[in-house]
Amino acid sequence: MDEFEKMQAGEWYCCLDPALDARRLRVFDAVHRHNTTLPSTRGNIAPELRALLGTAPDTARIEGQFHCVYGLNIHLGDAAFLNVGCVILDSGRVEIGARSMLGPNVQIYCADHHRDPKLRGQLIERALPVNIGQDVWIGGGAIILPGVTIGDGAIVGAGSVVTRDVAPGVTVVGNPARVVTPPSES
Numbered sequence: 001m002d003e004f005e006k007m008q009a010g011e012w013y014c015c016l017d018p019a020l021d022a023r024r025l026r027v028f029d030a031v032h033r034h035n036t037t038l039p040s041t042r043g044n045i046a047p048e049l050r051a052l053l054g055t056a057p058d059t060a061r062i063e064g065q066f067h068c069v070y071g072l073n074i075h076l077g078d079a080a081f082l083n084v085g086c087v088i089l090d091s092g093r094v095e096i097g098a099r100s101m102l103g104p105n106v107q108i109y110c111a112d113h114h115r116d117p118k119l120r121g122q123l124i125e126r127a128l129p130v131n132i133g134q135d136v137w138i139g140g141g142a143i144i145l146p147g148v149t150i151g152d153g154a155i156v157g158a159g160s161v162v163t164r165d166v167a168p169g170v171t172v173v174g175n176p177a178r179v180v181t182p183p184s185e186s
Helices: 004-008 018-036 049-052 117-121
Strands: 074-076 087-089 094-096 107-109 112-113 124-127 130-132 171-173 178-183
Touching: 004 018, 004 124, 018 049, 117 124
Parallel strands: 074 094, 087 107, 094 130
Antiparallel strands: 112 124, 171 178
């Protein structure tokens, strides 16, 4: 397996591989064009960026000053909304469900760096998926760590650091994020 295939499989891989560098450069160029195109011209997502994303329906919207690494691992649901300054380090699959809203400067990380300092120094990491359900609201400045699933209808308070799964319908806040409301009984 090459480094890209290892990354996609969730296995340990070297993140500074020439083939991965080339993939990232192509995406960085598309992201740059998205961020520098007039919003009135760009539409919800600049066409060049939309073409690189895994799934991006016409109703999904990404505001400017967005950043991602590979694009192809990002899957947006119908009417998903990413506000200004969102960062998705999508070495792993990132699913953002229908009608979910990410506030300004939300960051989603998939890279899990090796715990062994010698291997970490060799830039060995693995990619863990992040799944965000439908109708989720993530407040500005929140950080979602690798391997986290956030259930449908959940709320993540602004500035929270989500280190573990969030059940459907609950509200979490803080660092690390903790539940402040139980799921609704609707």
